[in-house]
Amino acid sequence: MVRCFLRIVGRDVRLALRQRADASLAILFFVLTAALFPFGVGPEPNLLARMAPGIIWVSALLAVLLSLERLFLADYEDGSLELLVLAPQPLELTVLAKALAHWLTTGLPLIAAAPLLAVFYNMDLAGLPMLLLAMALGTPSLSLIGAVGAALTLGARRGGVLIPLLVLPLNVPVLIFGVLALDAALAGLNARPHMMFLGAIFLVFVVVTPLAGAAALRQAVE
Amino acid sequence: MHRFANPGRFMRLANAVLPWSGGLSALLIGVGLYLALFGSPADYQQGESVRIMYVHVPAAWLALFVYTVIAGASASALIWRHPLADLIAKASSPIGAAFTFLALVTGSLWGKPMWGTWWAWGDARLTSMLVLFFLYLGHMALMNAFDDATRGFRAAAILALVGFVNVPIIKFSVEWWSTLHQPASVFRMGGPTIDASMLWPLGLMALGFTLYYVSLLLLRVKSDLIEARIRARAAARGG
Numbered sequence: 001m002v003r004c005f006l007r008i009v010g011r012d013v014r015l016a017l018r019q020r021a022d023a024s025l026a027i028l029f030f031v032l033t034a035a036l037f038p039f040g041v042g043p044e045p046n047l048l049a050r051m052a053p054g055i056i057w058v059s060a061l062l063a064v065l066l067s068l069e070r071l072f073l074a075d076y077e078d079g080s081l082e083l084l085v086l087a088p089q090p091l092e093l094t095v096l097a098k099a100l101a102h103w104l105t106t107g108l109p110l111i112a113a114a115p116l117l118a119v120f121y122n123m124d125l126a127g128l129p130m131l132l133l134a135m136a137l138g139t140p141s142l143s144l145i146g147a148v149g150a151a152l153t154l155g156a157r158r159g160g161v162l163i164p165l166l167v168l169p170l171n172v173p174v175l176i177f178g179v180l181a182l183d184a185a186l187a188g189l190n191a192r193p194h195m196m197f198l199g200a201i202f203l204v205f206v207v208v209t210p211l212a213g214a215a216a217l218r219q220a221v222e
Numbered sequence: 223m224h225r226f227a228n229p230g231r232f233m234r235l236a237n238a239v240l241p242w243s244g245g246l247s248a249l250l251i252g253v254g255l256y257l258a259l260f261g262s263p264a265d266y267q268q269g270e271s272v273r274i275m276y277v278h279v280p281a282a283w284l285a286l287f288v289y290t291v292i293a294g295a296s297a298s299a300l301i302w303r304h305p306l307a308d309l310i311a312k313a314s315s316p317i318g319a320a321f322t323f324l325a326l327v328t329g330s331l332w333g334k335p336m337w338g339t340w341w342a343w344g345d346a347r348l349t350s351m352l353v354l355f356f357l358y359l360g361h362m363a364l365m366n367a368f369d370d371a372t373r374g375f376r377a378a379a380i381l382a383l384v385g386f387v388n389v390p391i392i393k394f395s396v397e398w399w400s401t402l403h404q405p406a407s408v409f410r411m412g413g414p415t416i417d418a419s420m421l422w423p424l425g426l427m428a429l430g431f432t433l434y435y436v437s438l439l440l441l442r443v444k445s446d447l448i449e450a451r452i453r454a455r456a457a458a459r460g461g
Contacts, residue, residue, distance in 0.1 A: 152377045152380060153377070156364070156377075157369070162360075166363075168356070169353045170353075172353055208384065215300070215380050216376075219373060219376040222373075
């Protein structure tokens with residue numbers, strides 16, 4: 001079962017690496033979105049430093065959304081999803097594997113690009129470790145919830161537009177605690193309570209989302 | 223439960239209940255409003271603005287209640303394949319969204335004189351109620367997003383269950399985080415802390431709103447069943 005899990009992760013990562021556009025598109029969108037705000041609010045460094053945590057997190061949220069529609073779509077269209085549903089290993093594990101692959105090809109590049117944005121926004125670089133840690137704890141939850149959203153909208157009209165509507169409300173807690181953790185670290189306060197919340201959210205999602213995603217996939221191939 | 227899955231039996235039940243629930247709802251809301259606007263005292267701190275509470279609180283209660291009904295119906299649809307459960311979820315969603323919107327708007331109108339602001343972003347209850355509103359909208363959008371109605375029902379049912387975690391968060395948010403919104407005064411351990419002169423109009427309005435929801439729900443499910451019957455007859459004739 002572990003081998004099947006790793007196989008699916010490996011397959012998805014390999015497919016994503018072949019179309020290098022996806023991962024780079026996410027990073028590009030991330031940086032581009034975050035680059036737009038200074039044009040809107042003005043270049044004053046203190047203001048930007050104050051806004052940095054929120055803007056980085058929101059841009060990360062939006063960038064994760066980009067590649068969600070394609071998470072199951074290719075398999076749905078060429079029939080491999082039906083095989084995955086009928087396969088002996090639990091569908092929940094497949095959903096988990098796909099979410100992990102999504103995080104590896106989207107979340108991880110975003111974490112790598114985040115320091116660049118921190119520099120753009122004149123953020124105090126003492127907060128950088130906390131930024132990376134909070135994003136490392138928060139972005140997996142985004143991939144997990146995104147997987148459920150992608151599974152629910154398979155074959156829907158305008159599925160791509162629908163996914164943000166479904167996924168963003170459930171991403172709000174991750175956003176809130178991610179920003180709180182970073183703000184606390186920047187202010188020199190203890191960020192542990194907020195990180196605990198991020199961890200708790202991840203634990204809840206890692207249990208609930210495979211169940212919901214598997215149920216959604218099953219009714220999609222019926 | 224499956225006794226009422228028979229559309230014919232449901233229609234007869236709905237037809238019997240509807241005039242009563244509708245009439246009683248109108249009566250309770252009427253009496254409740256009279257008591258709320260004239261028959262209850264003004265608040266010693268807030269003055270007359272406290273009377274918004276008699277719309278805001280029942281609307282918020284209904285928003286949570288309707289979502290709970292939807293979650294129950296979704297579970298019933300997914301686990302037991304109850305035929306009416308999908309229709310109940312479909313019919314309840316817009317009503318719940320409307321109650322949530324009413325709660326948010328009346329809360330905002332109340333917040334301006336009381337807190338000095340139309341909205342407070344840092345407050346846990348306001349944020350989670352806003353998330354609830356988006357969950358309702360997502361539920362409605364997902365249900366209508368598929369050409370095959372059954373897929374829409376199933377997908378929306380799964381979404382409703384995933385989002386149900388928000389309901390206890392809304393309820394307990396004022397206890398877990400002490401921000402702007404005031405803590406519970408009615409449904410709390412140790413009983414309500416509101417005086418009877420205010421509790422009565424609140425209760426009457428809440429009951430009136432609930433019966434209003436029931437009436438609307440029965441109407442909408444009835445019309446969905448009739449629509450399905452018309453479609454079946456048209457298909458039979460055309461085929």
